[in-house]
Amino acid sequence: MSWAFLRDLLSGVNKYSTGIGRIWVAVVFMFRLLVYVAAAENIWKHEHDEFECNVKQPGCENVCFDHFFPVSHIRLWALQLIMVSTPSLLVVFHVAYRENRERHNQKLYKTPGKIDGGLLCTYLISLILKTGLEIVFLVLFYKLYNGFKIPHLVKCDIKPCPNTVDCYISKPTEKMIFLYFLVATSCLCIVLNLSELSYLIFKYSVKCYLKRHVKKQQ
Amino acid sequence: MDWGALHTILGGVNKHSTSIGKIWLTVLFIFRIMILVVAAERVWGDEQDDFVCNTLQPGCRNVCYDHFFPISHIRLWALQLIFVSTPALLVAMHVAYRRHEKKRQFRKGDQKCEFKDIEEIRKQRFRIEGSLWWTYTSSIFFRLIFEAVFMYAFYFMYDGFRMPRLMKCNAWPCPNTVDCFVSRPTEKTVFTIFMIAVSSICILLNVAELCYLLTKFFLRRSRKVGNSKQQPNHENKEETKQNEMNELISDSCQNTVIGFSS
Numbered sequence: 001m002s003w004a005f006l007r008d009l010l011s012g013v014n015k016y017s018t019g020i021g022r023i024w025v026a027v028v029f030m031f032r033l034l035v036y037v038a039a040a041e042n043i044w045k046h047e048h049d050e051f052e053c054n055v056k057q058p059g060c061e062n063v064c065f066d067h068f069f070p071v072s073h074i075r076l077w078a079l080q081l082i083m084v085s086t087p088s089l090l091v092v093f094h095v096a097y098r099e100n101r102e103r104h105n106q107k108l109y110k111t112p113g114k115i116d117g118g119l120l121c122t123y124l125i126s127l128i129l130k131t132g133l134e135i136v137f138l139v140l141f142y143k144l145y146n147g148f149k150i151p152h153l154v155k156c157d158i159k160p161c162p163n164t165v166d167c168y169i170s171k172p173t174e175k176m177i178f179l180y181f182l183v184a185t186s187c188l189c190i191v192l193n194l195s196e197l198s199y200l201i202f203k204y205s206v207k208c209y210l211k212r213h214v215k216k217q218q
Numbered sequence: 219m220d221w222g223a224l225h226t227i228l229g230g231v232n233k234h235s236t237s238i239g240k241i242w243l244t245v246l247f248i249f250r251i252m253i254l255v256v257a258a259e260r261v262w263g264d265e266q267d268d269f270v271c272n273t274l275q276p277g278c279r280n281v282c283y284d285h286f287f288p289i290s291h292i293r294l295w296a297l298q299l300i301f302v303s304t305p306a307l308l309v310a311m312h313v314a315y316r317r318h319e320k321k322r323q324f325r326k327g328d329q330k331c332e333f334k335d336i337e338e339i340r341k342q343r344f345r346i347e348g349s350l351w352w353t354y355t356s357s358i359f360f361r362l363i364f365e366a367v368f369m370y371a372f373y374f375m376y377d378g379f380r381m382p383r384l385m386k387c388n389a390w391p392c393p394n395t396v397d398c399f400v401s402r403p404t405e406k407t408v409f410t411i412f413m414i415a416v417s418s419i420c421i422l423l424n425v426a427e428l429c430y431l432l433t434k435f436f437l438r439r440s441r442k443v444g445n446s447k448q449q450p451n452h453e454n455k456e457e458t459k460q461n462e463m464n465e466l467i468s469d470s471c472q473n474t475v476i477g478f479s480s
Contacts, residue, residue: 004223007223019315031300039293039296168281170266
C-alpha cells in the first residue's frame with residue numbers, strides 16, 4: 001500500500017470526470033503527489049534529529065519539538081492529499097452501483113458513466129466535499145503554525161528545560177518554500193473545483209430550462 | 219507515485235511527438251531523471267548531517283546551512299524536472315480530447331468517420347497539424363521558458379555552478395565568523411555541471427524542434443498558397459492569349475476593311 005494505490009484510484013475517477021475534473025486530477029498528480037514524493041518528503045525526513053536546542057538538559061529537545069510541531073507539516077500534507085482525493089470515490093461507487101443494477105435488470109441507462117440525474121448530485125456533492133476539505137486543511141495549517149511561516153529559532157521554556165532555551169529548526173527556508181508551494185496548489189485546486197461546480201450547475205440548469213420551454217411549447 | 223508514473227504518462231505522448239521530441243524524452247528520462255534518482259540523491263543524501271561548522275555553539279550549524287542552501291540542489295532539480303515535463307500533458311490532453319471526439323463520431327455512425335472499430339481509434343497516431351500543432355508548439359515554448367528560468371534561478375542562488383569546500387558564516391547565534399565545511403564538494407560540483415550540461419542539451423533540442431515545426435508550417439503554407447495561385451495564373455495566360463487573338467482578328471478585319479475601302 002503506497003501512493004501508487006491513490007494514483008490508480010484517481011486514474012479510475014478520470015474516466016467519469018468532466019474536462020475540468022481531468023485537469024484537477026493532472027494537477028493533483030503532477031504538482032502535489034509527485035512533488036510530495038520526489039522532493040518534500042526528504043526535506044522533513046530528519047526534522048527531529050536536526051532540531052537542536054542550546055541546552056544539554058536531557059528531554060528538553062523532545063519536549064520542545066513536540067510543543068512546536070504537534071503534527072508535522074509533512075504528515076498534514078499527506079493527510080490532506082488522501083482526504084481530498086477520497087470524495088471522488090463516491091462517483092466511482094455510484095457508477096459501479098448503476099452498472100450493477102443494469103446487470104441484474106434490463107438496460108436502464110444510456111451510458112452508466114454519463115453525469116446526469118442521481119450521478120450529477122453525487123458528483124456535485126463530491127466537488128463540495130473536496131473544496132470543503134481543502135479549505136479545512138488550509139485553515140488547520142494556518143492555525144497550527146501561526147501563518148505559513150517557519151521561523152529559524154523558537155524560544156522554549158517548558159519543563160524540563162531550565163529557563164528559556166533557544167531551539168533551532170533545520171532547513172526553515174526550504175520548508176517555507178515548499179509550504180507556499182503546497183498552499184498555491186491547494187488554492188489552484190479550490191479554484192478548479194469551484195469552476196467545475198459552477199460549470200455543471202450552469203449547464204444543467206440551462207438544459208432543464210430548455211426542456212421545460214420545449215414542453216410548454218408543445 | 220513516483221518518477222515511474224511520470225514515465226507512463228509521458229510515454230503516451232511519445233507516440234505523437236516528432237523525432238526530436240522522442241530524443242528529448244529519452245534524454246530527459248535517462249540522463250536527468252535516472253541520474254537524479256540513482257546517483258544524485260545519494261550524493262546529497264547526507265548534506266546536512268555532514269555539514270560541519272567549526273564551533274560547538276548549538277544552532278549555528280542549522281542557521282548557517284539554511285543561509286547557504288535556501289533550497290537544496292536536489293530539490294530544485296526535482297522541481298525543474300516536474301515543471302519541464304508538465305507541458306507535455308497539454309499535448310496528451312489534446313490527443314485524448316480528439317480521440318474522444320472520434321469515438322463519439324464513430325458511435326453516432328457518422329459516415330465521415332473512416333475507422334472500422336474503436337480499437338483503431340485508440341491506436342491511431344495523430345499528425346501534428348491544425349490545432350494540435352499550436353498545442354504542441356506552445357508546450358515546447360513553455361518547456362523552454364521553464365528550463366531557462368530554473369537554470370537562471372540556480373545560477374542566481376548559488377553564484378555559479380561550483381560548490382565551495384568552505385563557507386564563512388557569521389549569522390546569529392554563531393559567535394563571530396565561523397568556518398563551515400560542505401560535504402563532498404567535488405562530487406557535487408561534478409553532478410551539478412553534468413545536470414546543467416544536460417539541461418543545455420535539452421534546451422538545444424527544444425529550440426531545434428521549434429525551428430523544425432515552424433519551418434514545416436511555413437513550407438506547408440507556401441505550398442498551399444502556391445497551389446491556389448497556379449490556377450488563376452493559368453486562367454490569366456489563357457485570357458491574354460485570347461485577347462491577342464482577338465486583336466489579331468480585329469486588326470486583320472480592319473486591314474481588310476481599309477483594303478476594301480481603298
